[in-house]
Amino acid sequence: MQPFDYAAPPTLEEALQILSQASGLVRPIAGGTDLIAQIKERRIAPSLVLNVKEIAEANVLDYDPGQGLRIGAAVSCSDVASYAPVAAHYPSLAQACLLVGSTQIQNRGSVGGNVCNAAPSADTVPPLLTYDAVAVIAGPGGSRRVPLEDFFQGPGKTALQPQELLIEVLLPPPLPNSNSRYLRFIPREEMDIAVAGVGSMVAVDPQTNTCTRARIALASVAPTPIRAKEAERRLEGSPLTEEAIREAGELAASACSPISDIRGSAAYRKELVKVLTRRTLSQSLPR
Numbered sequence: 001m002q003p004f005d006y007a008a009p010p011t012l013e014e015a016l017q018i019l020s021q022a023s024g025l026v027r028p029i030a031g032g033t034d035l036i037a038q039i040k041e042r043r044i045a046p047s048l049v050l051n052v053k054e055i056a057e058a059n060v061l062d063y064d065p066g067q068g069l070r071i072g073a074a075v076s077c078s079d080v081a082s083y084a085p086v087a088a089h090y091p092s093l094a095q096a097c098l099l100v101g102s103t104q105i106q107n108r109g110s111v112g113g114n115v116c117n118a119a120p121s122a123d124t125v126p127p128l129l130t131y132d133a134v135a136v137i138a139g140p141g142g143s144r145r146v147p148l149e150d151f152f153q154g155p156g157k158t159a160l161q162p163q164e165l166l167i168e169v170l171l172p173p174p175l176p177n178s179n180s181r182y183l184r185f186i187p188r189e190e191m192d193i194a195v196a197g198v199g200s201m202v203a204v205d206p207q208t209n210t211c212t213r214a215r216i217a218l219a220s221v222a223p224t225p226i227r228a229k230e231a232e233r234r235l236e237g238s239p240l241t242e243e244a245i246r247e248a249g250e251l252a253a254s255a256c257s258p259i260s261d262i263r264g265s266a267a268y269r270k271e272l273v274k275v276l277t278r279r280t281l282s283q284s285l286p287r
């Protein structure tokens with residue numbers, strides 16, 4: 001492992017100052033479950049690793065029925081999954097957090113790190129996309145908000161500039177009569193990367209039984225996590241019948257552009273998307 005300097009600033013101001021004065025490559029670190037492996041494998045060689053876990057703003061985990069959910073960038077997957085409002089109001093996010101690696105990985109790894117690592121397979125991202133999450137980014141000019149949908153620019157590439165940090169991820173309050181589900185396919189029981197993953201969220205008008213909002217987001221089937229917007233449009237305004245759900249599965253499969261690799265062929269991944277979309281939608285029908 002190539003040597004690097006290390007800083008653990010206690011405040012956001014100090015962290016931003018260090019970033020603005022740094023000359024070489026700086027990489028923020030939260031749990032380090034992605035970053036340390038990347039450094040060890042010499043995929044990146046930062047001159048400074050900047051710990052964000054001491055920063056108060058990055059440790060917020062808060063739910064307000066009027067404002068929604070705030071997840072500080074350093075909050076672990078375990079803490080998010082065990083936070084009662086997440087299980088109650090954003091169930092697919094809790095499900096995804098509990099799929100990330102093992103208990104040890106979930107205890108160390110953060111949702112913010114999962115997002116910033118920008119792997120197409122990141123498990124927490126489809127649920128975040130289905131809840132229209134927004135990234136709050138701090139930089140030398142202050143803070144800015146980026147819809148998570150626009151955050152991902154390619155495998156490992158994000159909208160973050162070199163002197164910026166992700167501070168938190170915001171999720172609006174869930175819609176009434178809504179529910180969500182995340183499922184992924186891996187060839188073994190755990191500790192593997194999704195061959196394909198699907199998060200679905202639906203809200204239903206209980207009077208008419210029609211779908212008032214549908215969100216479907218896909219992992220591991222494109223260079224970035226993506227929304228399946230044609231499939232969403234097929235459902236919104238319609239009753240969530242078996243036929244509508246089947247058609248949404250077909251449309252979701254047409255939205256992806258998977259690669260063929262050792263984990264599965266492109267055709268196999270598309271078939272998985274159809275099946276997982278149908279299952280996540282059926283299991284998202286409001287309770």
Ligand SMILES: Cc1cc2nc3c(=O)[nH]c(=O)nc-3n(C[C@H](O)[C@H](O)[C@H](O)COP(=O)(O)OP(=O)(O)OC[C@H]3O[C@@H](n4cnc5c(N)ncnc54)[C@H](O)[C@@H]3O)c2cc1C
Pocket residue numbers: 027028029030031032033034035036037052073074077099100101102105108109110111112113114115116117121122123124160164165166167191192193194
């Ligand atoms: C054995 C094992 C199994 C795994 N299984 C899964 C799995 O099933 N599903 C899955 O999705 N992932 C999996 N992962 C990947 C990893 O655990 C997750 O992506 C985790 O959520 C990363 O969080 P972290 O806090 O450890 O990130 P870190 O490693 O600390 O950071 C990840 C990246 O984000 C950047 N970063 C971190 N925080 C910030 C910030 N605040 N601002 C800007 N950039 C930042 C870092 O510089 C780095 O590039 C696995 C990893 C291991 C080692």
